[in-house]
Amino acid sequence: MLQAVVLRFVDKCGIVQEIFIGVVHVMDTSALSLKSALDALFAKHRLSFTKVRGQGYDGASNMSGKFNGLKALILNDNESAFYIHCFAHQIQLVVVAVAKKHDGVKDFFDLLALVVTVVNSSCKRKDMLREIHKDRIQEEIGNDEIETGKGLNQEISLVRAGDTRWNSHLKTITSLISLFPEVKKVLEYVEDDGDNGSTRLQASGLLSYFKTFEFVFYMHLILTILGLTNSLSQALQRKDQDILEAVDLIGTTKAQLQMLRENGFDQVLEKCYSFCDKHEIVKLDMAEGYVNTRNPRKRMNINNRHHYNYDIFNTILDMQIREFGDRFGEISTDLLQNMAALNPRNSFSQFNKSSLLKLSKMYPRDFDDKERMILEHELDIYYHFVYNDVRFANLNGIADLARLKVATRKHLSHPLVYQLLKLTLVLPVATAMVERCFSSIKLVKTDLRNRISDDFLNAALICDIENEAHAKVKTEDVIDRFQKMKTRRGQI
Known part of the structure; x- marks a missing residue:
């Protein structure tokens, strides 16, 4: 049985990215087996669950169970890995x-x-x-x-x-x-x-x-x-x-x-x-x-x-x-209500310093007491700046706000506020990316390729799913790397 894993993060340009990192085999679909498989995958890529700030699945009990689900096991290790039930699945x-x-x-x-x-x-x-x-x-x-016309009838x-x-x-x-x-x-x-x-x-x-x-x-x-x-x-x-x-x-x-x-x-x-x-x-x-x-x-x-x-x-x-x-x-939870204070729409009309300070307390691994004291003063400076800067006047959401802060290098002036922005952006919304991965598995792992190894399957899936990144790889670079992997008799 296969488990697909997709990571959501904010890149250095302030843009939200979702990337497929691989599929892993699990012997059964119990929460413990899924957690063990994720531990092995994270260790392979030198990642740590302590850095996870959000998790999202559908409503299956083995994934979202309050006491014994995968969500609960991860929250036991990291209380800041907040769970969001896939919005698309809930619709x-x-x-x-x-x-x-x-x-x-x-x-x-x-x-x-x-x-x-x-x-x-x-x-x-x-x-x-x-x-x-x-x-x-x-x-x-x-x-x-x-x-009548092109594309009609x-x-x-x-x-x-x-x-x-x-x-x-x-x-x-x-x-x-x-x-x-x-x-x-x-x-x-x-x-x-x-x-x-x-x-x-x-x-x-x-x-x-x-x-x-x-x-x-x-x-x-x-x-x-x-x-x-x-x-x-x-x-x-x-x-x-x-x-x-x-x-x-x-x-x-x-x-x-x-x-x-x-x-x-x-x-x-x-x-x-x-x-x-x-x-x-x-x-x-x-x-x-x-x-x-x-x-x-x-x-x-x-x-x-x-x-x-x-x-x-x-x-x-x-x-x-x-x-x-x-x-x-979960829309009415304190987490999302506090995050709403970051929304830049209508000239930051929802800005609320008290809510953002409460939000920082929900992430104890990211903000200690000293940083929260600094954040309290930084929020005043941040609000005064964005409210009076015309470049920030007509933003549609926090994704636009994060991109513009990086473009204007103001993420360096307000680093703790930018940290709150990133924490909000990495919360998963839907599992659409995971479902696209499973659709690609059906195309890649055909009857003729039914016995390919997991490493080969992952490599083929990454090429198929992350096609934008794959298109940037030059054929000459692939040949050069393959040539340098070991001594060969002839030049490719």
């Missing part, structure tokens, strides 16, 4: 939680997966989907209904959603909306000429579901929610993303969900009506009495607006907002 858990707890959302995702399975289960159906879509595009171009297919990446459902829903007429025709073909009775029955049930306003409403509501959370997820994939900017993005996303909950129902409803008009689906009058399609004889004594607005729309968004608050509980 996935927010969507998963709502999908599991709300029956309507769960049914929608189940039927969405079934649609993709039925349509993509044979090459014949895939080809049929492409041909029907091609004919429709040509007809719309001929009628001047759509624009490309061939698309019904995207299969991934089990571990819930934002992939966004691509599935958008592709379904784009290919809705074609998907219906393929399902009609399967309903008439399916391989067996079960498949034909599935296609018939899906076609019936497609004709309901409930399907259209769930599709557009979930599309809107996933669109908001997807923007946050994509932002967290950046290597130089810092913890304070990530916290701001989470707060903004939560505020947008709250705005959608308060004022967004009519906008979603308008999109649903437009979709119904385009695809000849019966629209519901929101003032009419609601009829439960699963039990039409049962009187509900509510109208359609009450059901779709309060029972579905508000309920789902309330669950989403509540999950955001529960999953991102």
